[in-house]
Structures are given as C-alpha cells and as structure tokens.
Amino acid sequence: MDFRKILVMIGFTFEISKTKILTINRNYGNQYST
Structure with a gap:
C-alpha cells in the first residue's frame, strides 16, 4: 500500500x-432568507 x-x-x-x-448550508440559507 502506498501511503x-x-x-x-x-x-x-x-x-x-x-x-x-x-x-447544503447555502441552500438552507437561501430557503430561510426568502
């Protein structure tokens, strides 16, 4: 195995x-901001 x-x-x-x-965080932020 090569480390x-x-x-x-x-x-x-x-x-x-x-x-x-x-x-994912960006999508949640967009959902809650609008």
Whole structure:
C-alpha cells in the first residue's frame, strides 16, 4: 500500500464532503432568507 495514495484519497474525499456541506448550508440559507 502506498501511503501517499491513501493520503491523497483521504484529502480528496475530505474536500468533496467539505464542498457538499458548504452547498447544503447555502441552500438552507437561501430557503430561510426568502
């Protein structure tokens, strides 16, 4: 197992989940603001 590959995969999934959370928060904010 290549540790660098594992770290890249972890970082990639973390970035995706972070952007998902940001978009979800933005959608909720738009719902409540209108």
